[in-house]
Amino acid sequence: MTQDALKVAAAERALTFVEPGMRLGLGTGSTTAKFVDALGRKVAAGLDVLCVATSEATQMQAEKLGIPMSTLDETPFLDLTVDGADELDGELRLIKGGGGALLREKIVATASGRMIVIADASKKVDTLGAFPLPLEVVTFGLTATRNMISALAADVGCEGEIKVRMQADGSPFRTDSGNLILDCHFGQIEDPEELDEALKLVPGVIENGLFIGIADLAIIAAPDGVLLIGAEDDDLL
Template identity: 55%
Template sequence: MPVQLTPIDRAKYAAARRAVDLVEDGMKVGLGTGSTAAWMVRALAERVRDEGLRLTCVPTSVRTGDLGRELGLKIVSLEEAGWLDLTIDGTDEFDADLTLIKGGGGAHLMEKIVATASDRMVVITDASKEVKTLGHFPLPVEVIPFGWQASRMLIEELLNAMDVMGTSARLRMNGERPFVTDQGNHILDLALGRIGNPRQLSLALNQVPGVVENGLFIDICDAVVIGYGDGRVEMRDIASGTVEHERIVFEEPDNIFKDL
């Protein structure tokens, strides 16, 4: 039965297909987490099957690692791989400077470590994630379980001195229990509305006792690939200042998405 994709899913797939064209034989590649990154993992596995690419892949979450293994990718830890050539990941928001908010899937700690251990980070997304000013999407902050309430109070107090619109920090839940990251931590989602100075906020948050890492990615992303539902893709490289436009030709859904 053909799989009927929404325009957003087609946009994500188009961006993923373009991004995996950047992968070359012999590379060590970081694999992001989330719905858009899942399209990328599938597209990358398709290239490995069809072209015989020899890749070493480092996942940013348990679920991405499980998907990669299921699709036949060589999955190793970052410790085993060492330095990476390229990381491809999604984002929850991005601005003109390619500053990101990540962590909607609860994996921003591993995502940030893997991205910064790479020569290059490329973000894949659809056009709806682009914003003039970050902050509409809640900013995730990973905290250790011990004393998380105290960490939350300190964060909310800190936010009063920051250039933001909101100051509430809510514990992320998974049903009736707190959400637990792959590292065994909790996440506080900050409803900020607007982040006027992401760099200042990131530095301040990471000074709060109990905070492990926040979801602001600053000076980490090198390029963004934006997909559209009709197959168009736009690739912006912040280092070179170039913008490229292409169109991805979709195969028959029965062939591309038969394993979904």
């Protein structure tokens, strides 16, 4: 199976957890886009749901498909969020933010009763960190912020280059909220919880891409089938 086909398989499996009347959070990224496409077909066939997007890109895709949309201000409590991940480990700890939507993704996920992560098998790792950890930061005091990140990360065993994310035209990437992204090339994050706590001490960091204790279930599509990691039974999901 191609990677694209694996993403579709994970997305379609996640759709089986969607029930009529649900309030859904829609994530951002190429795998989640497959889920939004599949959800759009279900809505066209009569499925009743109300959704909140984690990015302008997802909002536009959903609106084009005729999916009923809301905002967290209008619908502050969601039943379920379905989103992708740049990396995940066996304890359902995630790195997210490769698409630059980590702040809104975390807000939506934590406003939800449950979160399902969908991914192809390439995203499953033993130790987080090969994918650079994104941090959403404010522009003011960027050098000071980066220096503090570097120092506090080193205290918990994480060292590596910290780069401002740039666009193809050479300008800094801006999130939907107008902030910058710092990509931290730490290589391996042996203790994600410690790093998460350290990053929370940096005033210029609005949010980091470590999602810990947020996901309830991961749906991992591999060539030999779909694997579920986490709360698989209906009592927990």
